[in-house]
Amino acid sequence: MTGDSRTPVVVAGTRFGQVYLEAFRATEAPIRLAGVLARGSERSRACAARYGVPLYHDPEELPDDIRIACVVIRGGLLGGPGTELAGRLMARGVHVLQEHPLHHDELANCLRAARRHGVVYRLNPFYRHMPPVRRFVGAARDLLRRQRPRYVDAACGFQLAYSLFDILGLALSGLRPWSFSPPAGRSDLSPPFRTLEGVLAGVPATIRIQNELDPADPDNYAHLLHRVTIGTDAGNLTLVGTHGPVVWSARPVFPRTVADPAAPAHFDKGVDLRAAPSTVVLGPAASASYEELFATMWPAGVAAAVDELRRDIAVGPVRADGQYQLTLCRLWQDVSALLGPPDLIAGGELDPLGAADVEALARAGEAAAGDG
Incomplete structure (x- = not known):
């Protein structure tokens, strides 16, 4: 026991999950990063070391005091095990915040699992924050x-x-x-x-x-x-x-x-x-x-999403949000079906403009405006 009263949270996934990990670095936050849940790749080991927390490979390894898990792993529609992992975590009594997107049926199953296990589940569209x-x-x-x-x-x-x-x-x-x-x-x-x-x-x-x-x-x-x-x-x-x-x-x-x-x-x-x-x-x-x-901005958005989850845990799940997210999933699937599979491209090297280049664009624009 550390005597720390903050809510312990684990993050599953270390690609986009690193934004979540960064969100929990601040010691004044009401949540405490308590571990990384991943398969044990070099990247996940490096993340656990960077943030000074244990690396867990399976939900069964988690300490009993873990109350919240952020699942930042692709769902089944995108070929990932994120939804299955969310289900296993909820079965252990862990509240779950899962990164979007999900198939409508996956989300419906997660909401049913949350009710069955008496926990709160939220899907995070992220950019709304x-x-x-x-x-x-x-x-x-x-x-x-x-x-x-x-x-x-x-x-x-x-x-x-x-x-x-x-x-x-x-x-x-x-x-x-x-x-x-x-x-x-x-x-x-x-x-x-x-x-x-x-x-x-x-x-x-x-x-x-x-x-x-x-x-x-x-x-x-x-x-x-x-x-x-x-x-x-x-x-x-x-x-x-x-x-x-x-x-x-x-x-x-x-x-x-x-x-x-x-x-x-x-x-x-x-x-x-x-x-x-x-x-x-x-x-x-x-x-x-x-x-x-x-x-700063993205981690703050994650913190806001987790704070919403914490409020739901205190007062009970907000079913209206679940219905809204189910509708959103259905709309996204309808649009995806109309678009068809994305065209596969070879992106190659990005060719960004630096700050000096943007300043040159501004000067060129100002010169043109003056000429007019």
């Missing part, structure tokens, strides 16, 4: 209390489709009804994105997904993570990227008659448009560096 995504969702909900949604335009990489629909579901306060037409056929000149058109939550929607995958490096080579626009009669709200910024763009309004420039330019509702900016950044204009994302 990023501050820019929360900012976008909060602004969207406020906007849609004032304005009717006219359209949704969204894009993501193949690996991010589940979380894209989660962001949209949160922003639109639901997912049903949905219906999408199959994308156009492929050709030699087809772009990397495939386009689905239809309805989501009753709103006309255009969804573009980069349906490509490098089997040698499946986590890389997405052209973007998430980009979302929700349009209304007043204008549109855009999450430019997963990590910001969030931008409001007023709908263009051009005068129809010659008018006194000093006269109020407003509609019947009395809204004065003379000083209203055409575009506004909501929150910080700059987004975090990838170093900050991996070291």
